[in-house]
Amino acid sequence: MRAPAVSSLVERELRVFVKIWHASAFSAFGMPVLFLVAMGVGLGGLVDDRPGAAAGLSYLHFVTPGLMVAASVQQAAGESLWPVLGGIKWDGRYVAMVASPLTPVDVFAGVLAWIAIRVAASTVAFLLVATVLGGVVSPWGVLALPATVLCSLAFAAPTSAFSITQENEVPFAMIMRLGVLPLFLFSGTFFPVSNLPGALQPLAWLSPLWHGVELARHATTGDAHWADLAHLAILLAWVTGGWLWGLRTFPRRLTP
Amino acid sequence: MIAMGGARLLVERNVRAYRRQWFVFASGFAEPLLYLLSIGIGVGELVGRIPGPGGELVTYREFVAPGMLAAAAMNGAILDTTFNFFVKLKYQGVYDAMLATPLRPFDIAAGEVSWSLLRGAAYSAAFLVAMLLFGLVHSWWAVLVVPAAVLIGFAFAGAGLGATTYMRSWTDFDLVSAALVPMFLFSGTFFPLSRYPGWFEWVVKATPLYQGVALERALVFGALDWTTPLHAAYLIALGLVGVRIASRRLATLLTA
Amino acid sequence: MLESLVDATGLTKRFGSFTAVSGIDFHVQPGEAFGMLGPNGAGKSSTMRMIGCVSPVTEGHLRILGMDPAVDGPAIRARIGSVPQEDTLDTEMSVWDNMVTYGRYFGISHALIRERADELLRFFQLIDRRDDKVDPLSGGMKRRLTVARALINQPEMVLLDEPTTGLDPQARHLLWERLYQLKRSGVTLVLTTHYMDEAEQLCDRLVIMDRGRIVAEGSPRELIDRHATREVVELRFASTEEQERSVPLLEPGSPRVESLTDRVLVYTSDGEAALGLLAEHALQPTSVLVRRSSLEDVFLLLTGRQLEE
Numbered sequence: 001m002r003a004p005a006v007s008s009l010v011e012r013e014l015r016v017f018v019k020i021w022h023a024s025a026f027s028a029f030g031m032p033v034l035f036l037v038a039m040g041v042g043l044g045g046l047v048d049d050r051p052g053a054a055a056g057l058s059y060l061h062f063v064t065p066g067l068m069v070a071a072s073v074q075q076a077a078g079e080s081l082w083p084v085l086g087g088i089k090w091d092g093r094y095v096a097m098v099a100s101p102l103t104p105v106d107v108f109a110g111v112l113a114w115i116a117i118r119v120a121a122s123t124v125a126f127l128l129v130a131t132v133l134g135g136v137v138s139p140w141g142v143l144a145l146p147a148t149v150l151c152s153l154a155f156a157a158p159t160s161a162f163s164i165t166q167e168n169e170v171p172f173a174m175i176m177r178l179g180v181l182p183l184f185l186f187s188g189t190f191f192p193v194s195n196l197p198g199a200l201q202p203l204a205w206l207s208p209l210w211h212g213v214e215l216a217r218h219a220t221t222g223d224a225h226w227a228d229l230a231h232l233a234i235l236l237a238w239v240t241g242g243w244l245w246g247l248r249t250f251p252r253r254l255t256p
Numbered sequence: 257m258i259a260m261g262g263a264r265l266l267v268e269r270n271v272r273a274y275r276r277q278w279f280v281f282a283s284g285f286a287e288p289l290l291y292l293l294s295i296g297i298g299v300g301e302l303v304g305r306i307p308g309p310g311g312e313l314v315t316y317r318e319f320v321a322p323g324m325l326a327a328a329a330m331n332g333a334i335l336d337t338t339f340n341f342f343v344k345l346k347y348q349g350v351y352d353a354m355l356a357t358p359l360r361p362f363d364i365a366a367g368e369v370s371w372s373l374l375r376g377a378a379y380s381a382a383f384l385v386a387m388l389l390f391g392l393v394h395s396w397w398a399v400l401v402v403p404a405a406v407l408i409g410f411a412f413a414g415a416g417l418g419a420t421t422y423m424r425s426w427t428d429f430d431l432v433s434a435a436l437v438p439m440f441l442f443s444g445t446f447f448p449l450s451r452y453p454g455w456f457e458w459v460v461k462a463t464p465l466y467q468g469v470a471l472e473r474a475l476v477f478g479a480l481d482w483t484t485p486l487h488a489a490y491l492i493a494l495g496l497v498g499v500r501i502a503s504r505r506l507a508t509l510l511t512a
Numbered sequence: 513m514l515e516s517l518v519d520a521t522g523l524t525k526r527f528g529s530f531t532a533v534s535g536i537d538f539h540v541q542p543g544e545a546f547g548m549l550g551p552n553g554a555g556k557s558s559t560m561r562m563i564g565c566v567s568p569v570t571e572g573h574l575r576i577l578g579m580d581p582a583v584d585g586p587a588i589r590a591r592i593g594s595v596p597q598e599d600t601l602d603t604e605m606s607v608w609d610n611m612v613t614y615g616r617y618f619g620i621s622h623a624l625i626r627e628r629a630d631e632l633l634r635f636f637q638l639i640d641r642r643d644d645k646v647d648p649l650s651g652g653m654k655r656r657l658t659v660a661r662a663l664i665n666q667p668e669m670v671l672l673d674e675p676t677t678g679l680d681p682q683a684r685h686l687l688w689e690r691l692y693q694l695k696r697s698g699v700t701l702v703l704t705t706h707y708m709d710e711a712e713q714l715c716d717r718l719v720i721m722d723r724g725r726i727v728a729e730g731s732p733r734e735l736i737d738r739h740a741t742r743e744v745v746e747l748r749f750a751s752t753e754e755q756e757r758s759v760p761l762l763e764p765g766s767p768r769v770e771s772l773t774d775r776v777l778v779y780t781s782d783g784e785a786a787l788g789l790l791a792e793h794a795l796q797p798t799s800v801l802v803r804r805s806s807l808e809d810v811f812l813l814l815t816g817r818q819l820e821e
């Protein structure tokens with residue numbers, strides 16, 4: 001993997017993106033903001049009638065980082081499923097890439113780099129709007145950006161390593177529905193994990209999304225803990241695991 | 257009669273096409289249930305009692321469940337008649353092949369809508385059972401919850417099908433989510449309209465999803481009044497207009 | 513003598529226990545147009561992908577431009593052009609952006625890419641479509657774009673896997689003509705095909721492949737001279753029964769007689785004599801065609817099967 005190689009791949013994505021950015025602007029940015037208004041402000045009004053219900057935070061403060069990370073993870077997961085399979089199966093653009101001096105590992109790195117850039121861009125926009133709406137209280141909130149990107153990569157790395165091994169897109173809808181959606185809903189995004197039935201709480205701890213949400217929440221509320229180091233380590237482990245897996249699957253599929 | 261026969265043939269085709277992907281069909285049951293568990297039960301724990309349709313105070317989970325049922329009926333119908341329909345129309349050439357047989361464009365439109373409604377009915381019946389188990393149903397009128405969900409599905413399937421015949425590329429689908437997501441979030445699904453300024457309340461009341469949510473909530477709580485049949489009439493009218501437009505447009509698109 | 517661009521000995525490709533390419537030897541010299549002719553499944557694409565350094569060699573020796581693909585894949589790919597069997601165009605982009613983006617994969621500067629892309633699109637008659645999306649282009653245009661794109665790095669050698677399969681005759685001729693010009697400009701071509709006319713038109717030298725092996729090698733002329741007779745008589749009969757009766761009559765007089773489902777091929781140096789033989793037994797073919805032998809015949813004679821089933 002070499003930096004110029006990865007940048008030529010990112011350039012390809014940008015070239016497509018500048019023509020259709022407005023299309024994804026809504027799903028990447030507009031949608032999370034609408035969720036923030038509906039949940040943070042609309043639903044939040046109902047929650048805050050009972051002070052301290054959401055882990056001692058106002059519901060808007062509680063749900064802002066949750067939505068931010070959860071939306072990014074959904075975006076990252078989507079981007080590492082269909083487009084990755086499409087690159088080998090539908091338009092064969094990865095086949096074209098590895099016919100050039102690029103290697104399969106460059107392609108994998110390019111996929112992840114592009115996802116990181118996309119997620120970072122929508123997270124910045126979301127953070128700005130959330131700050132205006134009063135969802136971010138601490139200047140440490142800027143650290144929510146790297147936390148969100150890291151958490152997205154914790155999903156994107158293993159997911160794209162998996163996608164490239166597939167023959168069709170049938171499993172993808174299932175992954176979104178039975179994998180990503182439950183994580184979206186139960187990883188401490190909308191309500192504290194401590195409100196889950198006791199037996200289910202350890203399951204939430206397994207979710208990389210929960211670690212990302214905790215990190216981001218501690219950043220936007222300016223309330224760091226030693227446990228954050230553990231969250232960080234676990235997310236890095238997911239990224240590394242996914243990366244190592246992809247180092248096997250990408251070459252195996254792209255240069256059989 | 258021939259018309260319905262043609263539609264039945266299309267439903268048969270879809271059943272056959274889906275048979276190998278039954279688990280995709282099955283996973284559709286999970287989605288609304290997961291939302292109910294997360295937002296209804298999880299977030300509901302954080303919320304006090306709020307006014308229900310008859311004015312009496314109800315728990316949040318009781319309030320939100322019928323809203324989610326209506327929203328799920330909308331989402332399912334829209335997914336079938338926009339995204340899935342577009343793939344068949346533009347990429348798989350499914351309909352080109354059908355129109356080489358005695359089937360007519362109207363059969364296709366009616367068939368796709370019927371198919372979507374059948375699936376929607378199965379999903380809402382399952383959701384109703386879940387509501388019963390959680391003790392969220394309070395009236396015998398609830399036996400009409402599933403037919404009402406079919407009406408919601410009909411309205412959105414008709415509208416979706418009609419709209420899809422005007423779509424040129426995938427980017428146009430962002431308009432679909434741009435219309436759908438705000439409706440999903442703000443049509444009284446997650447919090448009562450009383451939280452809005454007066455004029456906005458009327459905007460919301462004009463949306464088809466609000467009509468569906470109000471209908472379902474009235475049935476679940478047994479709080480029917482003179483507006484209830486109006487909600488139903490609105491949904492039927494929207495569906496009829498959509499199917500009519502779709503079959504006209506299909507005729508020009510496919511037989512040009 | 514110049515060093516060969518491709519140097520393969522005992523080259524083997526296995527997928528699991530299945531052997532797609534079975535220990536083949538061949539060499540490609542600079543400036544020549546080298547072909548691989550063979551039916552579907554012969555192992556042509558597998559061989560091409562190994563040459564293109566996108567598929568590891570299972571066994572044997574392979575050097576491309578003097579380098580080892582296992583070690584120097586990127587360096588080799590930087591100097592060759594590749595047109596895979598299936599077009600791999602970026603369907604989300606315009607014709608022009610396809611050229612630019614692909615050039616960037618080679619690390620070529622934007623300025624240089626612009627210059628070359630313009631020239632290549634002109635050469636392949638695509639300049640009018642430069643801002644169009646790729647999807648609506650005709651099959652022939654897509655194929656020409658794939659070839660144009662493969663030339664963006666000014667490769668020393670271009671790999672063309674079935675360059676004209678699926679194209680209509682007009683589109684094929686246009687592409688052949690462009691490839692011919694390319695060859696004259698000194699670019700080495702390595703191409704696969706299952707059309708004998710394509711092989712005859714474009715190749716200086718070719719190997720005939722079947723079931724993962726090379727069954728013959730030479731120039732088109734040499735192969736025909738060596739393995740076939742000067743003339744072939746194609747006979748069709750009104751019934752299978754008549755056709756069956758004709759074969760034993762023809763066999764003594766000719767070096768080789770092949771009975772296919774729809775016709776009999778008589779390989780002979782004297783077509784008239786063979787026909788005379790039939791007339792003696794009151795056998796009247798419904799059609800008679802005397803023609804020169806082709807590579808198709810060479811393949812049939814070597815393998816007992818037809819190139820295109």
Ligand SMILES: Nc1ncnc2c1ncn2[C@@H]1O[C@H](COP(=O)(O)OP(=O)(O)O)[C@@H](O)[C@H]1O
Nearest residue numbers: 256527532550551552553554555556557558559
């Ligand atoms: N990736 C692969 N995995 C397994 N078998 C393959 C793969 N690629 C090709 N084959 C098999 O190898 C044989 C040769 O294929 P190929 O090289 O594509 O032949 P050709 O290009 O001459 O038609 C075929 O039987 C094909 O099914």
Ligand SMILES: [Mg+2]
Nearest residue numbers: 556557558597
């Ligand atoms: Mg091939």
